[in-house]
Amino acid sequence: MFPFKMALNASTLFPFHLDVRQQVQIAAEAGYEGIELWMRDIEKYLADGGNLQDLKRYGDDLGIAIVNAISFFTWADAEATARKQGLVQAEKEMHLLAQLGCPAIAAPPFGNVEHVTLDDMAACFAQLVEIGHSTGVEPYLEFWGRARQLSTLSDALSVALQSGLPDVKILLDPYHMYTGGSAVNNLAYLKGRNIGIVHANDYPAVPDRATIQDKDRVFPGDGIAPAAEIARLLDQAGYHEYLSLELFIADFGDQTALDVAKLGLSKSKQAFSVEESRTSG
Template identity: 55%
Template sequence: MFPFKLSLNASTLFPFGLGIKEQLRIAAEAGYEGFEIWIRDLEAHVTNGGSIRELKRYIADTGIVVVNAIAFFKWSDQSPEVREEGLRQAEREMSMLAELGCPAVAAPPFGEVGQVTLDEMAVNYARLAELGDQTGVVPYLEFWGRAKKLARLSEAIYVAAESGRADTRILLDPFHMHTGGSRLEGLSCLNGNRIGIVHVNDYPASSDPLLVTDEERLFPGDGAAPSSRLSELLRQIGYTGYLSLELFTQDYGDMSAVEVASHGIKKIKKAYGV
């Protein structure tokens, strides 16, 4: 039994230099139900003469669903000026995503956050969530293992609680749980509906959490990540949403883009199936 839905993050296809339409086509051809776009690829599409309306029609024709977007705005920077510009950027990008029909956007601790307290971050997230209310695009609170703040699952749970937003949803990633030292069992503090999306990947058994790089991420099941236990915990808390393959591999050898995408589906189902 496989209780989750399958998604592909555009980063997995970056070595092939594809435009956003080609990325979506490959994902649909391989059999994914969902796709995570990167805002930079959407902006490039528009800059090169494409329209969001036409892209939305193209997506509908492929039968795939755009489920989330990867963006980098400094919504909780310690500088008030930088933070305000980050929120203005977030509003612009959320508006584009709303036009496309994308329901969510990742909100990691991008920028200088070392001097920001978790309570201040909760206030900043609440402001970002208000922009989400206005645009209809939900910001998924993402923790980064190497961030100076919001590096662990426990910190994300705290920020979510203190934000006063009962609808806050957290973005999970086993790589960031590994690099930040998050306890997997902490997931038992969540309900499945408090998770926006789960990025899936793996990392080498010999990897040092302080030194392993994004480029060293592996297909699920090819490393030491506790994928089976993560799958079990996700099922226990009632999560049935998307598992999205997010790799940053620079060279897949002789594999084509569709072969990489198809291989990813097999690896996810094997690592996260019952």
């Protein structure tokens, strides 16, 4: 049983150099229900004369929801000016996403965060969420396994708790859990309402944890990630929203973008399936 919805992160299609409309089209043709777009692609679309209302309508017509956006802004930078600029950028991008009907934006620990305490980061995140409330777009707190700060699920839980906010949503990613050393069973501490979106990916045993890079990610089920256990814990937590296929493979050989998208959908559903006899959370 597959108790989730599937989205396609546009990063998976980067080798094909598609514009956002083409990305949305491929996701729809392959059978996905949603898509995660990258702000840089949205901004290029606008610079080339595109219209956000047209893009929203195009997605609606194809039955594809724009479920989240990937961006990089310095919301928790140690330097006050950079932090302020990051919040300005975030607000601008959130206003654009609101016009697309996109409900969320990723908030990873981008910038100079090495000496920022988790308590200070929590205060910064509360500011970011306040901006989100004013725009109607919610930041998803994302941890990066190789970040100098906010590198584990435990860190993210601490930031969420210390923020004083009742409903922080965390972006989960098996690759970042692996590289940062987050224990998979820590997912048991989450409730579905506190999970924003889950990236679907896998990683091989070689290169090892210390040297593996984003480009080494593989399709779900092709590596050593405990995908079935992750799926079981998500299901028990009551999370039945989107898994989003996020790969950074540089070359897919002679496969087309549609081939890759269809393969990723099939492999994700197989790897993250849950046994019928699961225990409800």
